[in-house]
Amino acid sequence: MSLSLADLTIRQLQSELKAGNISPVDIVNDVIKSIEDKDSEVGAYLSINSEDAITRAKEADISKPLGGIPVSIKDLINVKGQPCSCGSRILKDSYTSTFDATVIKKLKEAGAIPLGRVNMDEFAMGSSTENSGIQITKNPWDFDSIPGGSSGGSAASVSNGTAIASLGSDTGGSIRQPASFCGTVGLKPSYGRVSRYGLVAFASSLDQIGPITKTSEDAAIILNTIAGKDQHDSTSLDSEVPDYLQSLNGEIKGLRIGMPKEYFTEGIDSGVLSSVQQGIQTLNDLGAEIVDISLPHTEYAVSTYYIIATAEASANLARFDAVRYGNRVSDPTNIIEHYRKSRAQGFGEEVKRRIILGTYVLSSGYSDAYYVKAQKVRTLIRNDFTEAFTKVDAIVSPTAPTPAFKIGEMSNDPLQMYLADIFTIAANLAGICGISTPCGFTTSDNGKKLPVGLQLLGPALQEATVLKISDAFEKSTDWHKQRPKQI
Amino acid sequence: MQDNNIDVNYVADLARLELTEDQCERFSGQLNKVIDFIKQLEELDTDSIDPMAHASPIYDVMRNDVSRPGLGSEIALLNSPMTSNNQFKVTRVVES
Numbered sequence: 347m348s349l350s351l352a353d354l355t356i357r358q359l360q361s362e363l364k365a366g367n368i369s370p371v372d373i374v375n376d377v378i379k380s381i382e383d384k385d386s387e388v389g390a391y392l393s394i395n396s397e398d399a400i401t402r403a404k405e406a407d408i409s410k411p412l413g414g415i416p417v418s419i420k421d422l423i424n425v426k427g428q429p430c431s432c433g434s435r436i437l438k439d440s441y442t443s444t445f446d447a448t449v450i451k452k453l454k455e456a457g458a459i460p461l462g463r464v465n466m467d468e469f470a471m472g473s474s475t476e477n478s479g480i481q482i483t484k485n486p487w488d489f490d491s492i493p494g495g496s497s498g499g500s501a502a503s504v505s506n507g508t509a510i511a512s513l514g515s516d517t518g519g520s521i522r523q524p525a526s527f528c529g530t531v532g533l534k535p536s537y538g539r540v541s542r543y544g545l546v547a548f549a550s551s552l553d554q555i556g557p558i559t560k561t562s563e564d565a566a567i568i569l570n571t572i573a574g575k576d577q578h579d580s581t582s583l584d585s586e587v588p589d590y591l592q593s594l595n596g597e598i599k600g601l602r603i604g605m606p607k608e609y610f611t612e613g614i615d616s617g618v619l620s621s622v623q624q625g626i627q628t629l630n631d632l633g634a635e636i637v638d639i640s641l642p643h644t645e646y647a648v649s650t651y652y653i654i655a656t657a658e659a660s661a662n663l664a665r666f667d668a669v670r671y672g673n674r675v676s677d678p679t680n681i682i683e684h685y686r687k688s689r690a691q692g693f694g695e696e697v698k699r700r701i702i703l704g705t706y707v708l709s710s711g712y713s714d715a716y717y718v719k720a721q722k723v724r725t726l727i728r729n730d731f732t733e734a735f736t737k738v739d740a741i742v743s744p745t746a747p748t749p750a751f752k753i754g755e756m757s758n759d760p761l762q763m764y765l766a767d768i769f770t771i772a773a774n775l776a777g778i779c780g781i782s783t784p785c786g787f788t789t790s791d792n793g794k795k796l797p798v799g800l801q802l803l804g805p806a807l808q809e810a811t812v813l814k815i816s817d818a819f820e821k822s823t824d825w826h827k828q829r830p831k832q833i
Numbered sequence: 834m835q836d837n838n839i840d841v842n843y844v845a846d847l848a849r850l851e852l853t854e855d856q857c858e859r860f861s862g863q864l865n866k867v868i869d870f871i872k873q874l875e876e877l878d879t880d881s882i883d884p885m886a887h888a889s890p891i892y893d894v895m896r897n898d899v900s901r902p903g904l905g906s907e908i909a910l911l912n913s914p915m916t917s918n919n920q921f922k923v924t925r926v927v928e929s
Contacts, residue, residue, distance in 0.1 A: 444908045537888035551887050580894035581887070649871040660848060669921050671912035682849065684924035690851035698850060703864055705848040706839050719874050721884030726877065728885060761866050777888025806888075 351376035353507040353829065356415050356564040363408045370406035370414025370459070373510070374399050377416050377461060380508045389483045390493075390503040392421055392463045393429055399461040410457030411571055418509035420500050421463040422470060423447045423555065424544040432546050433466040433478040433496075436672045436692025447544020448579065449513060449555050449572045456571040464499030464512060468694045469663065470520055470548040472496050473766050476757055477696040484753070485527060486830040488794035491750040494524030500558045501528035507829060511568060512558045517548050518651055519746075519770025521556045522782035526745035526799025529784045529828060531816065532558045533565040536806040537777035538583035540569075541576030549658035550581075552651075552774040561826060562783060562817040566590035569809060585807055593810035594817040599633030601815065603802075604738035608644035609769055615748045617788025621798040622744045625785035625819065629742065632818055637738050641730040644772065646723050651771040652764055653707050653720035660704030666692065699760060728776040735805045740812055743769050745782040745799035749790065769801060779809045783816040784825035797825070838865045 351359065351373050362368045378396050385391050399416060406414035419425055422432040424443035431437040450460060467477035475483045475498025483498045485491040486506040493502040497514030501524035504512050514521040516534035525532025533556045540555045547553060557568035570591065575584040605626065610619075630636050668674035668688035675691055678684035693701070707716035734741060746769060756763045773780040785800035800819070804812040820826050841860045845852045852860070903909075906919055915922040 440914065441912050444904055444911060538891070577896060581889060581891065583889060583891070643877075646874060646877065649874050652867065653871055653874075664849075668914055669923055670909075672914065674914035678924050681924045681926045685849040686851035689849060693850070695856075698852070698856070699860055699863065701848050701850060702839075702841060702844050702860055703867060706844045706864075706868075709844065709847060716871070716874075718884055719879060720871075721886060722879035722882040723874050723877055725882050725885040726879070728888075760863050761870060764867070775888075 350380055350507065352380035352510065354510070355560045356412070356511055356567050357561070359415060359510065363414055370403040370408065371400060373414060374403040374416050374459060374461065377508065377510065381462065384506055385508050387484065387489065388486050388502050388506050389481050390464050390499040390506065390508060392431065392465055392480055392499070394462045395428055395460070398427070399459050402459045406459065407457050411567065412453060413457030414459065415457070416459040416461035416510055417453060418462045418464045418500060418503045418512040419450070419460050420466050420497050420512065420514045422466060422515060422546040423450065423513055425450050425460045429463060430546065431480065433468040433480055434692065434697070435479040435694070436666055438480060440673050441671050445544065448541035448576045450544065452572050458571070462503070462509070464503050466499055467496035468697050469546070469659070470496040470515055470517055471659065471696050471700050473519070473523060473763055474751070474756070475499065476753065477694055479694045482753065485750045487529065487796055488750065488790055488792070490752055490792060491790065491796065492527070492753055494527035494750060496520040497558060498524045501525050501530050501532065504528070504530045504558050504560060505830060511564055513555060514558050515545055515553055515555050516774065517552045517655060518774050519767045521558060522745050522770050522780055522799065522801060523767070525558050526782045527750035527797065529797030529826070530558055530560060531562050531565050531781065531783050531826060532556065533569065533781045533809070533813070534773060534779060535569060535573065535809055536779040538581050539779070539807060539809065540572050541579040541582045543576055543578035547662040549655040550662065551658060552655060562781065562813050562820055563591070563594055565781070566594060566813050583807070588810055590810055590813055593814045595814070596818045596821050598629065598815050598818045601634045601740065602637050602738040603629055603634045603815070604637050604639035604734055604741045606639050606641045606644065606734070606741060606743060608641050609743040613747055614744060615788060618744050618747065618749060618798050621786025621788065622800055625800040626742055628819060628822060629815065632822060634815070639734045639738060639741070641734060641772070643723065643726045643730050647727055647772040647775060648764055648768055650720045650723045650727060651767070651775060652703070653716050654724065654775070656700045656704030657708050657717050658704070660701045660708065663697070663701055668692070696760070724775050727772055731776045731778055739804070740815055741803040743801050745769060745801040749788050749796035749798060773803050778806050779804050779812055781812045781816050783819060785823070786825055838868045
C-alpha cells in the first residue's frame with residue numbers, strides 16, 4: 347500500500363510544502379479522501395468540515411509554524427461554527443460552537459486547519475471510547491479491540507492515517523493511554539501549561555489539552571503553538587514557553603530516569619512488560635542512567651482520582667440543564683421534571699454513574715470522609731513526585747498495564763476499567779507532564795499485533811525533558827513508524 | 834452487597850437525574866464496589882496534611898475591571914432548545 351500525504355508527519359509535510367512539491371489543498375484533499383476511504387471501518391470521525399477546510403487551505407500561509415497543516419479535534423474542544431457534542435446525546439445535533447477555544451485560536455493563528463471532530467467517551471469519561479453516546483470507534487490495529495480513551499478518536503485517526511495530528515484532552519490518561527493503544531505519540535502537558543478555555547470541562551483541576559501525533563517532534567511543534575498564559579483561563583501559568591523543538595537534540599547522556607518499583611509489579615501483561623523493559627534498556631544504551639525510585643502512595647491514586655474527578659464532574663455537568671443548550675424532553679410538567687428527564691434522556695450510563703458517585707462524595711455528611719480526605723491524599727501523591735524529582739530528571743513506566751482490550755470486555759465492570767488507569771492518573775493529580783511513545787508490540791488473543799506505549803513523566807513545566815527523551819528514543823527505534831495494515 | 838453505603842435513589846434526586854429501577858439496582862451494586870474500594874484511603878493518616886484543591890501554585894488571579902465584548906443575545910440563544918422574546922424559555926417554575 348502506498349503512503350498518502352495523510353500518513354506523513356507534520357515535519358515531513360512542511361519539507362514538502364517548502365520545496366513546493368505539494369500545496370495545503372493537496373494535503374487537505376488527501377486527508378478528506380483518506381477519511382472517506384478508511385474511516386467507515388474504524389469510526390474515528392463524528393463529522394467533517396470539508397468545505398471550510400478546503401477554503402482555509404486555499405488561503406493558508408505556509409510560512410507560519412503550522413501553515414496548511416490539518417488537525418483533527420476531539421469533540422469537546424470548541425471550534426466556532428462546528429458541532430461540539432462531547433460524544434453525548436444531550437448535545438448531539440443541537441449544539442454549534444459560538445466561539446473558538448484558545449487552543450483553536452492559536453492553531454488557526456499559526457496557520458493550522460481544524461479538520462473533523464473525532465469521537466470520545468462521553469464527556470471524556472472512560473478509557474475505551476465505548477462510552478460515546480454516538481458511535482463505536484475501533485482500534486485500527488485490531489477491529490475487535492477498543493482504541494483506548496477517552497481521546498480514542500484522536501489516537502485512532504492519527505494511527506489510521508486519517509489525520510496528520512490531533513488535539514485530545516487528558517484528565518486521567520485520556521491522551522497517553524489511547525496513544526499507547528494505537529501506536530502513536532501522546533503528550534499531556536503540565537497542568538496550566540495549555541489554556542483550558544473552550545474545552546468542555548470534565549474535572550477542572552485535572553483536565554489538560556495536548557497533542558496526539560506520529561512523532562515527539564510533531565508534538566513539540568504543536569505544543570510550541572498551543573502553550574502559554576491565557577487571560578480566559580485563570581489557571582493557565584504565566585511561565586515562559588521555551589522552543590520545545592530546540593530541546594530535541596538526541597542528547598540524553600547523563601540524564602537520570604527513575605523506575606518506580608510500584609509501577610513494575612504483578613498484573614502487567616508479559617508482552618507489555620518485555621517491550622517496556624527493552625525500551626528502558628534502549629534509554630540506558632543511549633546514555634541515560636536508570637535509577638530505582640519509589641512512589642509510595644501509588645496504590646491510593648485510583649481511589650483519590652475517582653473521588654476528585656467525579657466530584658468535579660458532578661459540579662461541572664450541572665450546567666447541562668437543557669435551558670441554554672442541550673436536548674430538552676417535550677412537555678415536562680415542572681422544572682424539576684424538566685431537569686430530571688432531560689438529563690436522564692441525554693446522558694449515558696457512565697456519565698450518570700459518575701454524577702451519582704461525585705454527588706455522593708460531596709454530599710452532606712460524606713464530603714469530609716471522601717472529598718477532603720482525597721484532597722489530602724492528593725497532596726501525599728504530589729509529594730511523592732516532588733521527592734522523586736529531586737533524584738531523577740524523568741520517570742519511566744508502561745503507559746498502561748495491558749494492550750488494548752476487546753470491545754465489550756470491561757463494559758460491565760466499572761471498577762476494573764478504572765483500575766486500568768493506574769499508571770497515568772497520578773500525573774494528573776500531581777499536575778506534572780507526561781508522554782507516551784510506541785516501544786513495541788504484543789499479541790492479542792486473536793493473534794493480532796497490538797502496540798505498547800512507554801510512558802515518560804517529567805516535573806511540572808519540564809515538557810522539554812520528556813520530549814527530548816522520547817524524541818531520542820524514536821530516533822533510535824522504529825516502533826513509531828509502524829502503521830496498521832488496512833484489511 | 835453493603836447497602837449501607839449509598840442510597841442511589843436519594844443521590845440521584847440531589848443530582849436532578851431520573852433513574853429507572855433497573856439502573857438504580859445496577860448502580861447500587863457497581864458503586865458499592867467502587868466505594869468499598871475507595872475506602873482504602875482511611876488507612877492513611879492525613880491529620881497533618883493540607884488538602885490540595887489544585888495542581889498549580891497560583892491564587893487570586895486578578896484582571897483589570899474593564900468591559901470586554903460578549904456574545905450578544907442572538908448568539909447566546911443560538912443553542913437553546915426553546916426561546917421566546919429574545920430570552921431563554923424555561924419550564925414553569927411556580928405552582929399554578
